[in-house]
Amino acid sequence: MVKYIVKRLLLFIPTLFVMTIVIFIFMHAIPGDIIDALQAEPGNEEIDRAALEKFMGLDVPLIVQYGRWIGIIRNIDGEYKGILNGYLGYSWIKKVSVNRLFRTSWAMTLELSIIGFVVSIFLAIPIGIYSATKQGKIGDILSRSFAIFCISVPSFWLATMIIVYPAIWWGYTPPLMVVRFRDAPIDNLKMFIIPGILLGMQFCGMIMRITRTKMLDVLRQDYIRTARSKGLSQKIILVRHALKNALILVITLIGQNIPFLIGGTIIIEEIFSIPGMGRLLINAFRSRDNELTGGIILFYTIIVLIVNLIVDLSYSYINPKIRYESK
Amino acid sequence: MSLNKIIKRRFDKEMAKKSACKIMIKKFFKNEKIGSFGLIITIILLIISIFANVIAPYGMNEADIDNKLQSSSSTHLFGTDNLGRDILSRIIYGAQVTVVVGFSASLLSTVISVILGLFSGYFGGKFDLIIQRVVDLMMAFPSIILLIALMSILGTGVVQLIIVLGLRSGIVGSRLIRSAVIDVKENVFVDAANAIGCSNKRILLRHILPHIISTIIILFTTRVPNMVMVEASLSFLGFGIPAPFPSWGGMLSSGREFMIKAPFLLIWPGLALSIVVFGINMLGDSIRDLIDPRMKGIKKRKG
Amino acid sequence: MQKLLEINDLKTYFYTEKNIYKAVDGLSFHVNKNEFLGIVGESGCGKSVTAMSILRLVAPPGEIVGGEVLFKEEDLLQVSEERMRQIRGNQISMIFQEPMTSLNPVLTVKRQISEAIELHRGLNKKESKQECIKLLRKVGIPDPEQRLKYYPFQLSGGMQQRVMIAIALSCTPELLIADEPTTALDVTIQAQILDLLAELKSELGTSILMITHNFGIVARYVDRLYVMYAGEIVESGLTKEIFKNPKHPYTVALLKAVPRLDKEKEMNVDGIKGNPPNLAQLPKGCLFAPRCTFANEYCFQNKPDFLEVGIDHYSACFKSQDL
Numbered sequence: 001m002v003k004y005i006v007k008r009l010l011l012f013i014p015t016l017f018v019m020t021i022v023i024f025i026f027m028h029a030i031p032g033d034i035i036d037a038l039q040a041e042p043g044n045e046e047i048d049r050a051a052l053e054k055f056m057g058l059d060v061p062l063i064v065q066y067g068r069w070i071g072i073i074r075n076i077d078g079e080y081k082g083i084l085n086g087y088l089g090y091s092w093i094k095k096v097s098v099n100r101l102f103r104t105s106w107a108m109t110l111e112l113s114i115i116g117f118v119v120s121i122f123l124a125i126p127i128g129i130y131s132a133t134k135q136g137k138i139g140d141i142l143s144r145s146f147a148i149f150c151i152s153v154p155s156f157w158l159a160t161m162i163i164v165y166p167a168i169w170w171g172y173t174p175p176l177m178v179v180r181f182r183d184a185p186i187d188n189l190k191m192f193i194i195p196g197i198l199l200g201m202q203f204c205g206m207i208m209r210i211t212r213t214k215m216l217d218v219l220r221q222d223y224i225r226t227a228r229s230k231g232l233s234q235k236i237i238l239v240r241h242a243l244k245n246a247l248i249l250v251i252t253l254i255g256q257n258i259p260f261l262i263g264g265t266i267i268i269e270e271i272f273s274i275p276g277m278g279r280l281l282i283n284a285f286r287s288r289d290n291e292l293t294g295g296i297i298l299f300y301t302i303i304v305l306i307v308n309l310i311v312d313l314s315y316s317y318i319n320p321k322i323r324y325e326s327k
Numbered sequence: 328m329s330l331n332k333i334i335k336r337r338f339d340k341e342m343a344k345k346s347a348c349k350i351m352i353k354k355f356f357k358n359e360k361i362g363s364f365g366l367i368i369t370i371i372l373l374i375i376s377i378f379a380n381v382i383a384p385y386g387m388n389e390a391d392i393d394n395k396l397q398s399s400s401s402t403h404l405f406g407t408d409n410l411g412r413d414i415l416s417r418i419i420y421g422a423q424v425t426v427v428v429g430f431s432a433s434l435l436s437t438v439i440s441v442i443l444g445l446f447s448g449y450f451g452g453k454f455d456l457i458i459q460r461v462v463d464l465m466m467a468f469p470s471i472i473l474l475i476a477l478m479s480i481l482g483t484g485v486v487q488l489i490i491v492l493g494l495r496s497g498i499v500g501s502r503l504i505r506s507a508v509i510d511v512k513e514n515v516f517v518d519a520a521n522a523i524g525c526s527n528k529r530i531l532l533r534h535i536l537p538h539i540i541s542t543i544i545i546l547f548t549t550r551v552p553n554m555v556m557v558e559a560s561l562s563f564l565g566f567g568i569p570a571p572f573p574s575w576g577g578m579l580s581s582g583r584e585f586m587i588k589a590p591f592l593l594i595w596p597g598l599a600l601s602i603v604v605f606g607i608n609m610l611g612d613s614i615r616d617l618i619d620p621r622m623k624g625i626k627k628r629k630g
Numbered sequence: 631m632q633k634l635l636e637i638n639d640l641k642t643y644f645y646t647e648k649n650i651y652k653a654v655d656g657l658s659f660h661v662n663k664n665e666f667l668g669i670v671g672e673s674g675c676g677k678s679v680t681a682m683s684i685l686r687l688v689a690p691p692g693e694i695v696g697g698e699v700l701f702k703e704e705d706l707l708q709v710s711e712e713r714m715r716q717i718r719g720n721q722i723s724m725i726f727q728e729p730m731t732s733l734n735p736v737l738t739v740k741r742q743i744s745e746a747i748e749l750h751r752g753l754n755k756k757e758s759k760q761e762c763i764k765l766l767r768k769v770g771i772p773d774p775e776q777r778l779k780y781y782p783f784q785l786s787g788g789m790q791q792r793v794m795i796a797i798a799l800s801c802t803p804e805l806l807i808a809d810e811p812t813t814a815l816d817v818t819i820q821a822q823i824l825d826l827l828a829e830l831k832s833e834l835g836t837s838i839l840m841i842t843h844n845f846g847i848v849a850r851y852v853d854r855l856y857v858m859y860a861g862e863i864v865e866s867g868l869t870k871e872i873f874k875n876p877k878h879p880y881t882v883a884l885l886k887a888v889p890r891l892d893k894e895k896e897m898n899v900d901g902i903k904g905n906p907p908n909l910a911q912l913p914k915g916c917l918f919a920p921r922c923t924f925a926n927e928y929c930f931q932n933k934p935d936f937l938e939v940g941i942d943h944y945s946a947c948f949k950s951q952d953l
Contacts, residue, residue, distance in 0.1 A: 019464065029480045148612075152605035154556060156563050157579055157597030164586045164593060222731040228687055230746045230797065231718035240745075244736045256466060263469030267560055271583075281472070282564060285479050297472060304467050320736055320781040 001323045004316045012309060019301045020083070024066050027294040030285075034058075034092055037288060056092065069294070088295040093287050098295035101280060106299060109265050109276035111188075115196030116261055116268075120204035121254070128211025129246070132219060133238065143208065150205025155264065159198045159271045195272045203261045207254060214249040218242045248319050255311030259304055362613020368606025375419055376426035385413035387420040388571050396589045406591050408582070417573040418595050424574050425603065428485065428558050432492035433550040439497025441543060444504025449512060449535065458501065466499050474557065475566045483569040488561070492554055500546055507542040511535050541618040548611035552604045559600055575600045634837050635661040635684070635722075635805055640697035642676075642683045649910035653679040653692070655861045658936075661805060661837050666828065668852035668869070669841045670884070674906055676861040677841040681807045685722060686714050701805075720750040723798040727810040729790035733782040739766075740778035743797050750801045765796040770826060788819035792826070799830060806831075808840045812847065824851050845888045849873060854942075857881050860907050860917045863936065867943035877945035879922045916947070924949045 035052055053059045057068060057076055067073030069089065071082020081087045088098040131143035166172040218224070219242055227241045266278035273279075277296055284292040316322040375382060384404075391411035398406045405414035447455045465473070474491055481487040512535070520534050559576030561567030568574035575596040582592030638658050644651040654676045661667050669677050682688045684699055686706065699706040701722065706714065723746075726732040734742060743765060744758040753761060759778070766774035769792040782790055791811060798806055808827065812820035828851055831838050840852060848855060848869060855872050857865040857880060865878040876882045883902045904921035907913055915932055919925040929948055936946045 015464070022464075026476055026480070030476075031480065031482075148605065148608055152552070152608050153601045154559055154576075154579075154597065154604070156560065156576075157593070157600060160579065160583060160586065160593055161597065164590050167587060168590060222726065222728060223734040225687060225689075226726060226732045226794075226797075227734070227745075229685060229718055229724045231715040231720055231749060232745065233715060241734050241737070245734070248736065259467055259469040263471035266469075266471055267564065270564065281475075285475055285566075288479075293476075297476070300469060300472055304469070308467055318736075321783055324781060324784065 001316055004322055005313060008309060008312050008316075012305060016302070016305060019305075020070060020298065021066070023294050023297050023301065024069060026297065027290045028062065028065075030288060030290055030293070034288065034290060038092060083298070088298065089291040091284075091289050091292040093284075093289040094292065098292055101292065102277070102295070102299065105275060105277050105280050108274055109269065109278060110303075111192055112196055112199060112265050112268065112274060112276060113262055115189075115192050116199035116203065116264070117258070119197050120200035120207060120261075124204045124207035125211050125247075125250070128208045129215050129238070129243070131208070131212045132215035133234075135216065144212070147205040147208040147212075150201050150208070153201075155198045155201045156267045156271055158201070159195070159268060162194065162198070163271070192274075195268045195274060199261065199264050199268045202264065203257060206257055206260075207250070210253045210257075211246065211250050214253075215242065215246045217249070218246045221245070244318065248315065251311060251315050251318070255308060255315075258307050258311070262300065262303065262307075361609045362616075365606040365609030365611075365613065368602060369610050372422055372426060372603055372606070376423040379419050379423040383413075383416040383419040385416040387417055387573050388412060389416070396585060396592075398589065398591050405595050406589070408578075408592055409585055409589075414578075414592070414595055417578060418575070418599055421573045421575045421578065421596065421599065422603075424485075424568055424572050425555055425558070428489055428492070428568070429551055429555040431489045432496065432554040432558070433547055435489060435493030436496035436500055436550050436554070437543060437547045439493060440500035440504050440546060441539075443498065443501035445508055445535070447501060448505035448508030455505075459505075462499055462502050465495065466502075470495055470557070471560060474561060475564065478561065478566045483566070485568060485572065488558065488567060492557060496550060496554065500550065503542060503546055504539060507539040508535055511538045544618060545611075545615050548607075548614050552607040552611065555600070555604055555607070632663045633660050634663045634702065635839075636698070636700040637680075637684070638698040638700070640680065640683055640699065641695045642679050642688055642692060643695050644692045644909075646691055651909040652912060653861055653909055654683065655912070657697070657861065657863060659856050659863055659866065661839055662854075663804075664831070664835050664837055666831060666838045666851055666853045667840065668848045668855045669839065669858055670843060670845065670848055670855065671858035672843060672906055674909075675858045677858055678809050680858075681724065681809050681839070681841055684807060685718055685724060686711075687724075716750075719746040719798075719803075720801045721803050722805045722807065723801070723803040724807040724809065725791070725794045725798045725811050728814050729787060729794050730782065730814075732794060733790055735782055737781075738778065739780050739782070739785075739793055743778075743793070743800055746797060746800050761800070762796075765800055766793075768830070769793070769796045769799075770822075771796075787815050788822065791815060791819075791823055795823070795826065795830070799834065799836065802834055803836055805837045805839060808838060810842055811840070813842070813844070820847070827851075845884065857884070860912070861909065862917060862946070864918065864947070865943075865945045866936075867940065871940060871943050875940065875943070877939045877943065877950040878918075878947045879924050879949065880918050881945075883921075883923075924952065 034056070035049055035058075038052065039047065039049070050059075054076070057065060060068075064073055067082075068075045069082055071080050071084035071087065073080075073082075075081050086099070088102065090097050091101060094101065127143050127146070131140045131147075134140045134143075224237060224241060227237045232241075265276060266281060268274070269276045269278035270282060277299060281293070281296045283289075284296060389412060391407065391413075393411065394403070394407050395409055395411040396407060397403060400406070403413050403415065405418065408414055408417070443458060447458045473495060477491040477495075478487065481491065558567055558574065559579075562574040562576030563580045565577075565580065568577055578596040579593060579600075582589075582596070586593055637660065640654050640657040641652070642654040644653055657676070657680060659669075669680070671677050679688065679692065682692075683694050684706065686694065688694055694707060697707065701717070704713075706717070740759065740762050743762045744755075747753055747758045747761050748755075751758075751761075762778055763774045766777060771777055771789060771792055777785075777789075782793070785793065794811075806827075811827070812823050815823065824847060827838060827840075830836065840847070842848060852869050855867065855869045856863050857872070857878065859880050865872065865876070865881045867877075872881060873885065876885055880902075887901060902921055907917055907920070913920065913930075915930040916922070916925065916934055919929040922929065932948075934946045934948050936944050937950075939945045939950045
């Protein structure tokens with residue numbers, strides 16, 4: 001297993017490196033001249049374009065700009081101020097460092113994602129297993145319909161309806177006040193629970209179907225027949241023999257679908273006005289704030305790579321074939 | 328064997344295939360009730376989108392400011408929006424948009440997946456390695472962010488949207504085709520074809536392609552509802568279908584502003600989306616059920 | 631000889647959308663105490679289905695539709711599922727053909743052996759661990775304490791099968807059903823495993839019901855033999871007797887198909903012409919008639935009864951006298 005972990009960790013670094021190049025290209029491919037935008041701001045009309053370019057570090061070749069962004073080349077002040085130093089950039093539109101803008105946002109997005117994930121998994125896996133054991137019967141049909149409902153109904157529609165109708169019928173608005181977890185944990189959870197459920201809805205449906213399929217596959221296997229021939233009860237067979245095998249199959253698929261969950265935070269944050277990375281991103285795109293955009297996309301990239309790493313490591317832990325490489 | 332017998336055999340085979348198709352269709356309606364329901368929804372959707380110009384009572388942007396934000400009435404079955412436009416008509420034109428974008432993007436995606444998957448799976452080597460790494464990265468990255476980024480670069484527009492959706496989905500989907508190709512490649516008959524000197528192109532077209540048809544169909548049927556949803560999400564965020572074309576996702580987004588005063592602005596587009604995605608999903612599921620087990624008969628290499 | 635297991639008129643059918651496959655259609659045989667019994671036949675003749683039916687492990691779309699399975703006076707087809715669970719792994723146990731897939735890849739050897747022990751014998755963790763070590767030693771696995779922690783993929787095919795045997799014998803069953811236990815193993819290992827089974831049989835007094843298509847194994851280890859064809863028994867008797875005096879054309883053909891070391895090198899090994907019948911459309915008359923070299927018109931129209939043709943020797947053939 002150690003060999004596997006080391007291999008995986010080593011893969012992490014070059015992947016991240018390649019992604020930074022891709023992101024950098026993106027940042028500079030988005031049309032819209034930042035200088036024009038700045039010059040359009042009140043009070044800036046007279047500023048010399050060339051001077052502005054120099055000030056913003058746009059006069060040097062792209063490679064140098066990339067190096068500066070990463071933090072391996074000194075910037076105009078002669079300092080190393082890049083990603084490797086923990087400095088994610090500066091938003092020229094908002095006039096504030098990207099790190100500053102991230103300060104509370106990233107925690108919001110993270111919390112939303114975690115709640116969505118946990119709620120989905122806690123629903124999806126048990127229902128998926130139940131569905132597999134009752135194949136063809138009414139329980140299975142209901143579960144499958146529920147899963148399809150989850151993936152077919154647009155969560156942003158449901159979310160909007162949930163905000164609108166209780167407001168109309170009962171004058172109720174979901175807590176839209178931003179509360180930090182540290183300050184008031186219960187209120188904070190109250191704020192996140194409905195968005196979290198809606199975020200996880202589609203993900204839940206997908207995982208439910210996957211779990212069901214894999215569980216059915218497992219139940220067809222020879223070793224289940226052996227277990228039955230020993231006289232074990234159905235419950236023990238399910239929990240001790242089938243479950244772990246099914247989970248091994250399901251975990252990698254869960255990992256593959258997590259980016260989908262993370263992407264969903266953008267829409268949910270927009271609807272529920274949660275000041276997370278998603279809203280930051282949309283605004284950055286709309287205002288052509290390239291440095292901010294780059295920083296945010298980098299953030300998402302790192303999250304995804306970390307999640308993949310966690311999934312891979314979990315998989316290598318539960319799967320004995322990898323954990324105990326041939327002795 | 329006499330020539331007559333050969334011809335008769337061929338003929339019988341053709342007839343058997345035709346009746347097998349008929350039987351399959353009949354079986355479909357009998358067994359797959361939900362799938363049939365999905366099929367009906369899809370057909371209705373297609374009809375509405377093709378004949379939108381004829382069916383819609385008003386133009387898609389026909390504004391009637393005096394009558395804005397009215398709920399259902401005899402003149403406006405679904406009501407009007409904040410600019411006085413008839414919602415029913417916009418839903419109908421939205422169907423057109425959904426079908427055009429959804430199906431075109433899926434088609435483009437499937438074509439890209441097949442081409443990439445065929446080359447990647449059959450030829451392997453460095454090309455395969457590079458493509459697969461790219462696929463890995465693309466799969467790991469939240470698609471919506473990538474799509475928004477691409478739309479920001481290319482600008483809004485229906486064509487750009489179709490290309491962007493199709494491209495991303497196509498590259499990622501190539502993996503499925505690739506595994507199917509590799510599965511088929513491992514069969515002895517491919518080696519046999521090679522041994523008698525078939526060119527690669529011939530092998531690809533006549534030997535491999537027919538065996539991956541079921542996978543291709545399955546890929547396409549999963550793509551369509553996915554494309555519809557993603558387009559709706561993008562339009563909802565403002566990075567999808569541009570004005571003047573109405574899109575259900577966009578209607579939901581603009582409806583939010585007036586949601587308290589006129590909640591019906593939100594009901595119809597959302598309902599339409601849900602029903603359509605549900606129906607296409609059901610149809611896809613049923614088609615998959617029918618095709619998959621039948622085609623899983625390819626034996627592994629034995630020799 | 632006391633009867634341990636008696637099967638009467640067993641019928642197990644498989645139901646698909648279009649057809650009913652009569653895998654086992656009116657099968658009757660018995661197993662005595664402390665005997666090594668064999669059931670031989672081609673693939674698809676219903677041997678495995680019979681074995682699964684005894685323990686009521688037939689999975690849908692298969693269903694046991696009739697007959698009796700009398701295990702020491704109890705009809706296993708009538709008892710409750712709970713009672714069956716008491717019997718499985720305890721009084722009757724089973725080993726399967728593919729040890730690699732028959733063992734759970736994510737559970738240790740110890741877990742898989744101790745399960746049955748803890749369930750049926752009520753031992754605690756420490757006691758069952760000791761039992762497992764003893765069992766592994768008995769089935770000839772070296773260094774048992776270490777092997778307990780192994781996962782199946784870390785063992786060779788022969789070892790895996792030994793583990794399966796250990797599992798099956800852990801509660802000293804009275805009957806062990808072995809469904810083609812050595813088919814998936816190397817020839818050299820096959821002999822070891824079979825020797826082991828024979829040894830354990832005499833040590834523990836367990837009866838073994840072995841299902842196989844390999845006449846070589848039958849000749850060497852099996853005391854009494856049933857020959858099966860298309861879901862029915864066509865001949866039965868002591869192995870020595872049947873080999874010397876086969877009384878059914880199918881048996882004759884099977885024996886002819888086995889290459890013999892004591893015959894001349896150039897002798898052709900005869901196969902049996904034709905294919906086994908479609909279990910959904912069984913022909914009228916004798917099921918083997920279409921492939922039989924001795925069959926006449928009468929054979930195609932009438933079904934032969936299972937009659938005595940020698941001491942404890944039965945055959946279902948109109949022509950048994952001519953063979």
